[in-house]
Amino acid sequence: MYKLSGKVNTDGSIAYASQQAWIQNATLKDNILFGRPYNKNEYEKVVDACALRADFNMLPAGDQTEIGEKGINLSGGQKQRISLARAVYSNADIYLLDDPLSAVDSHVGKHIFENVIGPKGLLKDKTRILVTHSITYLPQTDKVIVLKDGVVSESGTYLELLDRKGAFSEFLLQHLNEEIVDDEDLEEITDQLESTPLGEEVRRISRSRPRVSESISESGSERIINGSYQRQMSIASQNSIRSLKKMTKSTELLKQDTTKVKEGKLIEAEKAETGSVKWEVYKHYISSIGVWLMLFVVLLNITYQAFSVGSNVWVGVWADDNDTLINGTVNTAKRDMYLAIYGVLGIGQALATMLSNLLFAKGTIDAAVKIHRQLLHNVMRLPCAFFDITPVGRILGRFSQDINGVDMRLPNAFQMLMSTLVRVISTIFVISYTSPLFIAVVVPVGIVYIGIQRIYVASSRQLMRLTSVTASPIYSHFGETLSGAQTIRSGNRLDSEITA
Incomplete structure (x- = not known):
């Protein structure tokens, strides 16, 4: 009207x-x-x-x-x-x-x-x-x-x-x-x-x-009964009794949980994990990518780094070769040989990094699709009692923020880990090979670095977990506020809902 x-x-x-x-x-x-x-x-x-x-x-x-x-x-x-x-x-x-x-x-x-x-x-x-x-x-x-x-x-x-x-x-x-x-x-x-x-x-x-x-x-x-309708x-x-039975069932399920939920408390507060990430999580993600594909990607990263170190070594050999210049005349044959090998090493780097990135992108995309399908498959087959005690915002958080982490953040982190790890190991190996005394310096520095890294990773990891947990109530509150906008406005409760 x-x-x-x-x-x-x-x-x-x-x-x-x-x-x-x-x-x-x-x-x-x-x-x-x-x-x-x-x-x-x-x-x-x-x-x-x-x-x-x-x-x-x-x-x-x-x-x-x-x-x-x-x-x-x-x-x-x-x-x-x-x-x-x-x-x-x-x-x-x-x-x-x-x-x-x-x-x-x-x-x-x-x-x-x-x-x-x-x-x-x-x-x-x-x-x-x-x-x-x-x-x-x-x-x-x-x-x-x-x-x-x-x-x-x-x-x-x-x-x-x-x-x-x-x-x-x-x-x-x-x-x-x-x-x-x-x-x-x-x-x-x-x-x-x-x-x-x-x-x-x-x-x-x-x-x-x-x-x-x-x-x-x-x-x-x-x-x-006796001709009269009853x-x-x-x-x-x-419906009232059915819903009351359902509520009682949900409450009984919560009471059986190890968290000992209080009587009448329907939705349990979401808890963040503590400690290091379990190896089963890494195994599940790598198996979703494909174990053989992952090994091939690691091998390509090692190959790339080998070509990179080889090109640097080859430039050094070229610089130390005194036969490239005889009586002020350039030995074109040797020059061309050095250039050809240097070019081959450069092409090898390009091919190795291109194949590594393509295969890793395909593997991580397939893994993200597989994990999303598994999540959707499980959620669609959960009992109705689960949705009584789980806010919609929590489910949305899994399908949005967490899936975004699988789509974007996790592949980038894995790729950076592999490339950086291979580069660091190769750099330490080359320096230690040319200057053995470097080992005496790199070992204590590595111990200090690992100690700092353990402290930083622990706090950073927990902050990310808390961020994920605290986002779920925001999704729930936002959806709830939108659906009750008329009631909130008529009851003059806009400020309290916004600041809730």
């Missing part, structure tokens, strides 16, 4: 309960408080009015039970009631309620309407704008605005709209004709319209339409 003309002014604070409930990855209590001060009396009233008391009693840690991202371990009805409770607890002046009773069964819906939204509810002194498709609550509203094709077709009190017999009356009759209405709701609607201009038409529809109790559900979730359990209640 779009504003075509005029102005929209509000006087006072606004609270918003969306049709798709937005739930934070926090405890039930924190979801209701939404950063506001805790008032025990008001909090208890809101919990009872929104029919959350029974859910709290069934949960392992009551309102301190942690909720997964997007309320993954809650039913639709539970999420909707928590979202409504958050709006009610805000004690705003204006309430925008976008069909908040759509996900709850009729009995819970009546309880919430009577205790929260209705003329005797907690919001009786507040301005309430309720969007709903349920017609049983309309007689208790102050004003009804009918929308048709995105525009306002009628407005007025409930009785005024019935007297007009316009779009609103047509909607009521169509709803009774086409929608599946429980016997109890049908009787209530019939009683409400008994003394209205639609009374006779409603009675005719009520007599003509088949009773719900005379039909048997194909799914077997309904049964007939629902085994409402869909919302079944």
